[in-house]
Amino acid sequence: MEITTKTVHEVQYGEMESAVAEHFGAPYSVMVAEEADNGSVVSAHADGADLNNYDADKIKQWQESGLEGHSPRARVVLSAMAKAGIIPVGEYLIDITY
Secondary structure (H helix, E strand, O other): OOOOOOOEEEEEHHHHHHHHHHHHOOOOOHHHHHOOOOOEEEEEEEOOOOOOHHHHHHHHHHHHHOOHHHOOOHHHHHHHHHHOOOOOOEEEEEEEOO
């Protein structure tokens, strides 16, 4: 059996939502973006690379709408935050427990 050890960043959903909302200036819901329920864990990779046009447009639409219901996927917002140097690049586990 081959085992790989890697670093994973774990964050509580409420803390992530607050940090994302503060950085982007719009309300954010990881539960809406990922269609997640209580007791779930969302995995997202933040690569810190430039966003493609589709993902950049999703962020722009969400910011312009000011609506939590337009929240982009976690991978998108975390990658943008990693590119900005706000968070480290890597794998994230978002714990949704309330």
